[in-house]
Amino acid sequence: MDSTQRSGEMPSTIIISNNGQTRIEQQKKGCFPIRYNLMFLGWLAAVVAYSIRIDLSIAMVAMVNQTFVENFKTNKSDDFKSFCPSPYNKSSNHKNNSLITGDIDWTPRQQGVVLAAFFAGYFCSQIPWGIIVQRFGGKKTVGFGLLVCGILSIVTPAAAEYSFVLTVIVRGLMGVTQGSVYPGLMSLIGKWVPLDERSKFSTVISTGGSSGVIASTYLTALFSEHDYLGGWRTAFYIFGAATCVWFIFWMMSVYNFPAEHPRISRKELNYIEASLTSATANKKDIKVPWASILKSVSIWSLCILMFCNSWLYYVQLTFMPTYMNVILGLDMNDNGIYSSLPYLAGAITSCLGGVIADCMIHRGVKINTTRKIMTTIGVIPETITTLTIAFLGCKSNLVITMFILTHAFGGFGDAGMSISIIDIAPRYAGVIYAIANCLANFSGMLAPLVTGYITDVEETLDQWKKVFFLASGLNIFGYLLFLTLAKVEKAPWSDDITENDEAEVKLIDSTSNSETHTKNYGTIVS
Template sequence: MISYCNMNRIEPSISSKTEESDEDEVTVKIPPGVGTWLSVRYSMAYLALLGVINVYALRVNLSVAIVSMVKYNSTLQTAYLNHRAECPGRTVETNHNLNTGEFDWNRNQQGLVLGAFFYGYIITQLPGGYLASKFGGKILFGGGVLCTAALTLLIPFAARTSFTALIVVRIFEGIGEGLTFPAMHSIWGSWAPPMESTRLTSITYAGIHLGTVLAQPISGMLCASNIMGGWPSVFYMFGAFGIIWCVFWFALAQNYPHECKWISNEELLYIQSNLKPAPSSAVPWKKIFSSKAVWAISIAHFCNNWGFYTLLTCLPTYLKDVLHFDIKQNGLIASLPYFVAWISCNTAALAADKIRVKRLLSTTATRKVFNTVSFVGPACFLIAAGYIGCDSVLAVTFICFATLFNGLAFSGFYVNHIDLSPHYAGILMGLTNTWATIPGFLSPLVVGVLTAENPGRKQWMYVFYISASVYIFGALCYILLGSGKEQKWNKTFTKNEEHEPLMDD
């Protein structure tokens, strides 16, 4: 094992700056031998990508499966028959097998089932970030996925036991997954050179979209099949894949570059020379909580997740209730917007880092531009989707454009934690994702209330209006408060520095 403190450091080239400069910018020249796409740090990103795919597959499979699990009562049947006149062309009876599901859950109960995950998820965000900053993120990330995968295998049994048992399992799944993103941000705080942070984190977190792309159509096909009883096979398959991935993660992943047996000396020196030593002082909680830049990320994270979770957990229901897709079509069509977002996420990350390296824009300006486009775009297209009537092709097209623009958020606020503080990135992610978890259980409940008695297009327009308004609010707050500067509390404090004022956000 190569010791961090014994390594000779390569000093990065730092641009000249004054007190009024926007931020410390590091000119990164990748030396020969450290590679990019086939390097160890990028291999970590690919392995983590597979992990995030599992994280989201385990999270969203219920959104599709619940369509087959639930039967519809006479009140909802009447609503469907009344709603058929809004969008003629597909008959409700041939496209929806009413009363064939196992469970008699009303809309509010379905919203509770979909949102229960987030009641557990919110609990472990900040503790996960703190523990990752102390002990590294490897065990926490892998353990979170393992816990969720094992509990996913129990969902069919829990659902058939009682409604309460299912809620409890979903809450504990959330507790496990709540550790994952703070842990992963902590890992990238130790692995990602500043001018590659957008690319590396975007490769990893593109698994959010790719996991949805894979999980939704596969879940739809499994529900429509007779494999292992139909809908239960969804949970058996994804639970098993999650456990298999954990084996590879624990064998191959490392918390820090110097712990990796396969990394070359050149690549290790390159990473370490572009990252500063960890602060020797305790976690500066007061300064973190009082930072305008951290609050900007928190608000943006909340607003982004409101729109994202509304689509993630409720889009299959919208496609079924309003556009009358059957369950097999439902999973495939519902996955298209996230495939588009996966492409835009990675493309935008390459562009953002190029812009920063070539100094076309500062990190602060880059984050604000990408974040604004990623919020305003979905707001416009979600509203437009409510006005196109029963044109299912155009509706899905508009939703695809909404998620395409949303993919740019990974080059905006989502990587901003690492800009502000690589050493406390896990804690910052835990903090902002705590706020951002609230929409996970609140937005499905809002959708349930709005569509409980009338699942028609008019009610869904209210859902889209709310999401668009939240997006616009988040964009404005981030423009006003956001920053790409490394904060003083990320640096090593001396006795004379401890009481200096915060760097301006």
């Protein structure tokens, strides 16, 4: 008795005749759906991607010579008295005596350039990656893109110590290579995940980003505070190495199409194919309807919303640790803890929002209504809490609470924004998401530059109010456009199946093939 029989699984024999050759496959029926491999490894991809994306923002506090920064600002302005009293030095009247001194002399504007370099590369690479994903699928593009990004993370400390320019180049290349991740994941979700599971899949994977930020924030702060662990450099090495390990499991377990997976059961394959109303899950050579995409008001309003919402997110992602240290006076350890709490809250509410959205759709609520309700729950409260931060001043506990609430409410919005792309055009989700993510991360490039410019001369509470006002205003503007102009439902141009396509789907519904087999199917006998 073999292991399959011992485990109680019933094997299914499929005889496939292909070009005169016969192949026998054993299909195993397991209790764990194969498509959940994509959810788990996609979640891990987001974890390592955000870990190596955000570690520099945390390490910057320990890397940079804060005395140099303070002297640079003092030389530009005599009125430098708006730091909050340090909670660890009550005798401090206005300057933060808990500033951490590193070895690298970067001004606030240079810090903004370094942080923006990643997003500049990310922005420039999105559309090319979308086209590549559409042509070659998500497996290799996500895998190799993130692998190279992890290797570049390992060399970042050496680059930072060598020169400012080299650091900008390395960070830019990291953005280019990491640009493959989300277009690839969206493409895979569109091909693997039934409609009523998409919110859950998308939000679980998106929590990987929050989880990566949590891990990166806490561990980078921990390493930065203790030199005996290697200091801030260790974080870059660990997260880069973790990415290389992830790559091995990704390449072994993920396939571009359900029909390619050698271990998928016939029951699950048929369920996926029957749940998708087009040839999206199996059709490889798809002509992208560029004219229809570029003329879609729904797509453009969604892109603008993602740009505006991302501005608020990236301001906090890149500058919250600096704000807590330089303005609120938190030391490195507390900075790591309190900077990670907002992302923990966001991860929890993102999962909860996905479950709520799927339940609403399952109960018959229109997709358009569901997505806009979840977006509203996310955008409006997070804007209010961001504005509140601007008026709380030095009330550290309340400021930290507002940061946490901002991300907690924002997590609900994950079930209403980017996932709408798959609802509108699942067949072209990869390339459309690349366009939307391109614009979203254009804000990731601009937000650090603008914030660095605003706070360059005087990093005061008044200057930071300008930062929060700008982010809040953009967030509301994008939300109103999406609410009034977007129509979240399957677009007519995304469902152009021909009779040949339908025949192909029926044929592929009956079997599966591994990645090493030819894709021209012959007669199938079960």
